[in-house]
Amino acid sequence: MGMTITEKILAKKSARSKVSPGENVWVNVDILMTHDVCGPGTIGIFKQEFGSDAKVWDKEKLVIIPDHYIFTKDEKCNRNIDILREFAKEQDLPYYYDVGSERYKGVCHVALAQEGHDRPGEVMFGTDSHTCTAGAFGEFATGIGNTEAAFIMGTGKLWVKIPETMKFIFEGNLPNYLMAKDLILQIIGDIGVDGATYRTMEFAGDGIYSLDIEERMTLCNMAIEAGGKNGIIQPDNITLEFVKSKTNKPFEVMHNDSDAKYHSVKTYKSNNLEPVVAKPHSPDNKALARELKEVKIDQAYIGSCTGGKLTDYKAAARILKDKKVSVKTFIIPATQEVYNDLKKISIEGKTLWDIFIDAGSEPIGEPNCAACLGGPVDTYGRMNDPGVCISTTNRNFIGRMGSKRAEVYLASPLTVAASAIKGKICDPREYLR
Amino acid sequence: MSDKISGKIFVVKDDIDTDQIIPAQYLNLLPTVPEERRKLGSYALIGLPDSYPQFIKEGKDESEYSIIIAGKNFGCGSSREHAPIALSAAGVILVIAESYSRIFFRNSVNAGLLFPYETPKRICDEMITGNNIEFNLDTKILINKTTGKSYNINPLGDAEIIIQCGGIFEYAKKYGTQ
Numbered sequence: 001m002g003m004t005i006t007e008k009i010l011a012k013k014s015a016r017s018k019v020s021p022g023e024n025v026w027v028n029v030d031i032l033m034t035h036d037v038c039g040p041g042t043i044g045i046f047k048q049e050f051g052s053d054a055k056v057w058d059k060e061k062l063v064i065i066p067d068h069y070i071f072t073k074d075e076k077c078n079r080n081i082d083i084l085r086e087f088a089k090e091q092d093l094p095y096y097y098d099v100g101s102e103r104y105k106g107v108c109h110v111a112l113a114q115e116g117h118d119r120p121g122e123v124m125f126g127t128d129s130h131t132c133t134a135g136a137f138g139e140f141a142t143g144i145g146n147t148e149a150a151f152i153m154g155t156g157k158l159w160v161k162i163p164e165t166m167k168f169i170f171e172g173n174l175p176n177y178l179m180a181k182d183l184i185l186q187i188i189g190d191i192g193v194d195g196a197t198y199r200t201m202e203f204a205g206d207g208i209y210s211l212d213i214e215e216r217m218t219l220c221n222m223a224i225e226a227g228g229k230n231g232i233i234q235p236d237n238i239t240l241e242f243v244k245s246k247t248n249k250p251f252e253v254m255h256n257d258s259d260a261k262y263h264s265v266k267t268y269k270s271n272n273l274e275p276v277v278a279k280p281h282s283p284d285n286k287a288l289a290r291e292l293k294e295v296k297i298d299q300a301y302i303g304s305c306t307g308g309k310l311t312d313y314k315a316a317a318r319i320l321k322d323k324k325v326s327v328k329t330f331i332i333p334a335t336q337e338v339y340n341d342l343k344k345i346s347i348e349g350k351t352l353w354d355i356f357i358d359a360g361s362e363p364i365g366e367p368n369c370a371a372c373l374g375g376p377v378d379t380y381g382r383m384n385d386p387g388v389c390i391s392t393t394n395r396n397f398i399g400r401m402g403s404k405r406a407e408v409y410l411a412s413p414l415t416v417a418a419s420a421i422k423g424k425i426c427d428p429r430e431y432l433r
Numbered sequence: 434m435s436d437k438i439s440g441k442i443f444v445v446k447d448d449i450d451t452d453q454i455i456p457a458q459y460l461n462l463l464p465t466v467p468e469e470r471r472k473l474g475s476y477a478l479i480g481l482p483d484s485y486p487q488f489i490k491e492g493k494d495e496s497e498y499s500i501i502i503a504g505k506n507f508g509c510g511s512s513r514e515h516a517p518i519a520l521s522a523a524g525v526i527l528v529i530a531e532s533y534s535r536i537f538f539r540n541s542v543n544a545g546l547l548f549p550y551e552t553p554k555r556i557c558d559e560m561i562t563g564n565n566i567e568f569n570l571d572t573k574i575l576i577n578k579t580t581g582k583s584y585n586i587n588p589l590g591d592a593e594i595i596i597q598c599g600g601i602f603e604y605a606k607k608y609g610t611q
Contacts, residue, residue, distance in 0.1 A: 068460070159582055282448060398453065
């Protein structure tokens, strides 16, 4: 019996010829990523366990990206960044992207890709559940806690239970009103928020391979919202071209064996799908956008690792060009690169930046995680009061964006932009030319 | 560690996510600083919907409930270890749920914070907050002393030895990483 791409990567990194689902193996880690929310706690445990003058196992493999609580007056948040800065200096880390410097990036999962840290065939762990985003590059990537991260920091290893793989195939290119967010919200609605617990979610089919790398990241990003251990897409030329444009480091491309065994295979026809929305307070609370046209909204939000990439803003701008929003609309790019691109990329001679500002959006936000997860009370875009928000982010748990009495609907950038114009949840087909 | 755990239970239903266990605004607290760890404990489960009773009484740092009984997918969402830390700091030593999200489960095990046991069938609908229970770690039998009913609980499997060692560091010292 052959192996899936996930099994092959984990076999190679645990120096075995073969692994099977359910087995526990120790793997060698290629990249450990941490940020300002979990990094300081990880560093604390690392020092407790390995000594105050201990050195990390391999400074080339540790990436620290402050991104969560950056633009806040909260003293503890700022103290936490100081801890990262001090540690990076003490360990002489080449991949620390400091706040307030030219190296500052923004949201870690998008920055990892843009800085060439996402590479096919590798094993990445990160102290953030959306680390699974990097599976879009054909690597094994998953989220862990502080203790596990501290263990890796000192040893370069972690135990992993080999997951079974659930395969999701999309046949046919996506119609212009659908985005990766619709596909993943459809899947999560179908299998539930624990439908993939402890399993791999692999995405395949010509519908998937027609997507650009950022859209593939959106899909893999939300594998965790179905409980998945990792999301993954086999690399193709789009993947390889992107990775080679970002890094000179060597990597090994792996694929599924033709006789690999899957937990299940589910096939969708892209043309049969419609724009999907997840209603409060769960990502699997699925409805079609057109079924919710009576739901009034108070705020629209386009940002985060899953919904604040250049592709997301190009899509939103297609809808918002020459239109006006009727509710508060926040545009908070994931990274500095995306932020800069808003001023460079144009549709019919007008920059994305100008399209949003002329449509009446709030001032474009500085790149960071911002109100996706609420954060400190002075966070830009936070739902401090009860109200209804439609958002391109990945979670709509109760209280997620701030107030416990706020209601969050999740949707694609197209659907969020259309809803921002209408003031009610709106199927983007209404505004697409 | 004694072979029996007993105490008052706090009962929750399905999909209790880590934002409910410890909302993101408190993630500025650093768990390796004892005072801030206590503070994290004082906010445990503060994000639950208002339909639940208070887990921690006003002005207290710890909960009167040392055991949580839960439905499916307990601890879903974020990888924040602050979640099992907050529960542990609030005095929780045992969670018995129908199922867990994998990161919460791993964090509980690898940090040696609390026992995350699973039930073969749903029990959260048969118990109410405030019931007294006793759980035998050897026989895996749970007795609800308030109602007199008893339940079989699943063994922890591979994870048990890691918790018994006190977490991943102690486990690796004893058994290596091959």
